[in-house]
Amino acid sequence: MNRERLQRAQERMRERNIDAYLVLTHDDYLYFFGQVRVQPRAIVPAAGPPILVVFRGEEAEVREDLGADDVRIFGSVAHMMKDVVGVMRELAQGKSALTVGVQMGFFTPAFLLDLFQRNNPQVKVVDIGPVMDELRIVKEPEEVERIRRAGELAAIGMRAALKALAPGVTEREVAAEAEYAMRKAGGDGTATPVYVNSGLRSGWLHGAATGKAIGAGEPVVIDLVPVAQGYCANLCRTVVVGAATDQHERMMGTYEAARQAVLQAMRPGATMRELDMAAKAVFDKAGLGEFYVMGISHGIGLAFEEIPAPTIKPAEAKVAVREGMVLTVGHSVLSIPGVGGVRLEDTYHISPSGPVPLTSFPVGLSLAI
Amino acid sequence: MNRERLQRAQERMRERNIDAYLVLTHDDYLYFFGQVRVQPRAIVPAAGPPILVVFRGEEAEVREDLGADDVRIFGSVAHMMKDVVGVMRELAQGKSALTVGVQMGFFTPAFLLDLFQRNNPQVKVVDIGPVMDELRIVKEPEEVERIRRAGELAAIGMRAALKALAPGVTEREVAAEAEYAMRKAGGDGTATPVYVNSGLRSGWLHGAATGKAIGAGEPVVIDLVPVAQGYCANLCRTVVVGAATDQHERMMGTYEAARQAVLQAMRPGATMRELDMAAKAVFDKAGLGEFYVMGISHGIGLAFEEIPAPTIKPAEAKVAVREGMVLTVGHSVLSIPGVGGVRLEDTYHISPSGPVPLTSFPVGLSLAI
Structure with a gap:
């Protein structure tokens, strides 16, 4: 896991009043967490540890790789969207509306975004591009x-x-x-x-x-x-x-x-x-x-x-x-x-x-x- | 080109008051037109010939394969979205709003749908699933x-x-x-x-x-x-x-x-x-x-x-x-x-x-x- 990249992203999110980044694509997942996942699902809040949603069979390995203190892991697949909704509710405490960024590239499936929006009517979905582009445009x-x-x-x-x-x-x-x-x-x-x-x-x-x-x-x-x-x-x-x-x-x-x-x-x-x-x-x-x-x-x-x-x-x-x-x-x-x-x-x-x-x-x- | 499949789709679109199907995925493109395309873009109106948007370098080959009478081909890539918008305006003549179906599966990029919606504010986007699923669920x-x-x-x-x-x-x-x-x-x-x-x-x-x-x-x-x-x-x-x-x-x-x-x-x-x-x-x-x-x-x-x-x-x-x-x-x-x-x-x-x-x-x- 790359803490420095996460911190830079979180800073930029706070500047833009984005409460959380819902990671649905393999590139940003790899950029932050160093792992290749076929179904990458994570939430990076504007502050605090990231939340990964993985399958139970993968949980032990992911936890070992990333360090249990730094991440919260939800070992569920059937309830993945429910878990994501739960996190959104948690993040929204005391707020009337939540602004959530997502990548709008080739690999964000329209149906997933649609499902997310329907399950989270209180959430305003925005393009995370302005946050991630500035990080990824210059290569380390x-x-x-x-x-x-x-x-x-x-x-x-x-x-x-x-x-x-x-x-x-x-x-x-x-x-x-x-x-x-x-x-x-x-x-x-x-x-x-x-x-x-x-x-x-x-x-x-x-x-x-x-x-x-x-x-x-x-x-x-x-x-x-x-x-x-x-x-x-x-x-x-x-x-x-x-x-x-x-x-x-x-x-x-x-x-x-x-x-x-x-x-x-x-x-x-x-x-x-x-x-x-x-x-x-x-x-x-x-x-x-x-x-x-x-x-x-x-x-x-x-x-x-x-x-x-x-x-x-x-x-x-x-x-x-x-x-x-x-x-x-x-x-x-x-x-x-x-x-x-x-x-x-x-x-x-x-x-x-x-x-x-x-x-x-x-x-x-x-x-x- | 499979006329029978197109006709069946058009019938189902008319029953559901869907004015056009915007094809953005390779599977339905192949289903209708028999061709594998890396960037499939077509519009199937509820009646009349389909409209294909292809790159100029591909136009002659596509025209020869499909028959010039049955399709309208737009040989443009820079203006692809503009062409699509143009067709939508044409189809909308005499209507206050246009209902356009799209696939909401893994392979419809969220940004493309977003771009389409922003360029066509008068269009109501609906899931084409109910039309295509019934056709594709049983195999020939x-x-x-x-x-x-x-x-x-x-x-x-x-x-x-x-x-x-x-x-x-x-x-x-x-x-x-x-x-x-x-x-x-x-x-x-x-x-x-x-x-x-x-x-x-x-x-x-x-x-x-x-x-x-x-x-x-x-x-x-x-x-x-x-x-x-x-x-x-x-x-x-x-x-x-x-x-x-x-x-x-x-x-x-x-x-x-x-x-x-x-x-x-x-x-x-x-x-x-x-x-x-x-x-x-x-x-x-x-x-x-x-x-x-x-x-x-x-x-x-x-x-x-x-x-x-x-x-x-x-x-x-x-x-x-x-x-x-x-x-x-x-x-x-x-x-x-x-x-x-x-x-x-x-x-x-x-x-x-x-x-x-x-x-x-x-x-x-x-x-x-």
Whole structure:
């Protein structure tokens, strides 16, 4: 359990008059308690020890790991929501209404929030983003090391994927080899499905790895987000099995030039929007601007996309780069209908001397040959 | 695109005065449109053709697959929410308010629903469950075949997992072998992480496969939910690496007896609650009732847990078994603190002559030897 992080969160909650944070997602649970849980449920009050709701069979282990004095544990599952309601009543003593924060990201199920709200009509639910974003946006050294480790796994997966690539091999088989290699190297699976998109499907935004056989001369986009000790890194490459056309080479060259422009611009104070415009300028100059989807960069860490993540939350385009952030470059696709797409993505730590790569892999359409 | 399913959904929407269904989850998208999409976005109005929101790079392919006359396609991503709002305004013409249904399951992100509601203040959001549940609760023969295929993958994965099991091997390595074998056999990944829980962790409700080394004599719970053409099957086994204790044998024997009691009770008209009580009676008689977590069975298909799913939605304990349903038996854990847990789960189709297994694998603690 990380007391310092809990205290910082509690301070920010008090400043914002948030009485409690209802943790329902694995990322913040891991951030505070250091444990991976499939069904994370905890309540962090604005002051005092956190309350964990775990299954009885897990109680002894959790108690031993976290220290009995610091947490209250409810070993129940059937009455989980009832327990949560009970805690809310307790916290509300002497108050007419309780303000409870929750994460509003991809992994907060709508039904759970709905159930909570119906069971706690006296509670005002607010977004906990303003509390947690400020804590998580800048990574501690230990977090950067975990992301770097995930980056190493990504390179292992990419090598396995490229080794498997050949005309006639299916997208799914390539994904299988990447997944397996990353798992065998100690990875905890991937935070998104492994994307292997070939031919015209390389121009999709995100497409699953299907049973489609990869044809000679087709571009193939391979996108990997392995997880190491809870933390993600993102590595994406586009290759051609066989000979690339001039058009593919031109798309690839332009994409890489756009990435270099973004890395040049990636200095403290630059906004995410400005990074995107730096990429756009390169594509515009090459006459490819209309085929570029905005959203070149996003934060990454405990979640595969986290603050700043302008393609999920448009307002975060205004967030400025800061030292200590971890950002990807190359998130968005250059997609030409009838031709296909190109993407190259790497993960960087913003150091005092500029972006330092946490993923490392050669770039080039002919890597698969 | 499945016109018949769309029409049935539209009829039920009209009966319930729901003007449109905003599809945000992959399961219903696949159910209607036959396509796997990472970011499924569609609107099914109560009458007339459905509207799909896809990325421009995907538009041609989607249009070709589905037929341009039957669908309206918005090839935009930056303006996706704006497009959805536009459609809502169109549908609302001449109405003071619009009632829009959404799924309230695990995979509807709270923030998306929040964003939609804020952009459409005139819209009343309701649960689409009553429309879709009735369609999806009984499986068509083609759906049963896909689940059977997923069941075959599960057996392949379980064999690979058992082959990998040995003292000193990590939970993660066992999971890697299961995943890889299922992928190589044509699977589309798994709907839940592969759970491999050993020692005291076998008594957890769901625990990730960690770097923990499996010890000799420890119980190991292996739970697999592979996906084949969008459909899931669930297979879980508990084994011991080495010699099982009498207590493990007793837990195992009782669990299997409870499953047989549930299969006997699994006849049209029996409620999910009654199935659970049939299991509970066996555990009670063996003096293990206090260690049994309620929730022996759930529906499965496009989602790893779907109607009836009493452990997610308690009200669905009242749902009665019907011919044509696909249900698992063995979802809940028999978990003794300090000892560990036992689970055995299989997937069944309710045929006129009773439950027919769609997964098939031997049962026994010594399978790993």
